[in-house]
Amino acid sequence: MSLDTVVEDIRDEARARADDIREDAEKQARSIISEAETDADEIVEERKREVERQIEQEREQRLSSAKLEAKQERLEARRDILEDVRESVEERIVSIEENRTELTRALLDDAAEEFDTDEEEIQVYGRADDAELIKSILAGDDGTGVGNEYDEFTYAGEYDCLGGVVVETENSRIRVNNTFDSVFEDVWEDSLREVSERLFEE
Structure with missing residues (x-):
């Protein structure tokens, strides 16, 4: 090979x-x-x-x-x-004008039940525009014919509210807020759900 x-x-x-x-x-x-x-x-x-x-x-x-x-x-x-x-x-x-006097007096009457008028002077505060109305109620010449039941009560000045009264002892030991605002707040809280349902059809 x-x-x-x-x-x-x-x-x-x-x-x-x-x-x-x-x-x-x-x-x-x-x-x-x-x-x-x-x-x-x-x-x-x-x-x-x-x-x-x-x-x-x-x-x-x-x-x-x-x-x-x-x-x-x-x-x-x-x-x-x-x-x-x-x-x-x-x-x-x-x-509110109609019945304002009666409403204010009712709130004042309710607040007055919390005070012992023999102890000390009691001061009443209210809306600035209601000053004359409150003074006339305290003086007993508000036109309701009820008379003067508030000898120891004195109008003490303005309170920022919608109406009604705030009543307290001179030393602020007792204080009752009977303003339209406080009444309305209770009603508003109680009615809020119903108001919402009506407004928003829930």
């Missing part, structure tokens, strides 16, 4: 072996690429799911936040309306 033939055989064998190695490498490469593509697809799908979850979560948060904001705005609007109603009622109370 000649040297050329041996060399040619070795070359053929080397080529065949190289072809086998190349084929195996290509198979492995295809397998690796296929796995990588599968992994990539799974990663993409997982990322999509994560993004969708995040979008849904953000949507829920924004929706919840919008609902809460709307609820707060409704509550604020209701509070404003109730405050307007309250102010309107207070304006009507402060402008």
Whole structure:
């Protein structure tokens, strides 16, 4: 066998072996690429799911936040309306003229029951615009024909209120607030639910 033939055989064998190695490498490469593509697809799908979850979560948060904001705005609007109603009622109370004398005397009579007139002078306070009315009630010349029952009672000055009286002993040991405000506050608190239901049709 000649040297050329041996060399040619070795070359053929080397080529065949190289072809086998190349084929195996290509198979492995295809397998690796296929796995990588599968992994990539799974990663993409997982990322999509994560993004969708995040979008849904953000949507829920924004929706919840919008609902809460709307609820707060409704509550604020209701509070404003109730405050307007309250102010309107207070304006009507402060402008009461008919029966104002009788109402003021009734509140004063009720407050007077808390005091022992033998002990000390009793001071009466009221709304500035009601000063003359209160003085006339205390003097017994308010036109009701009841007479003077308040010898120990003295008009002592102004009190910021819608009407009615605040009565206290000279040393402030006893104090009774019988203003229109205090009566209205009790009525308002008792009626607030009913007023709300009527206004807002709950």
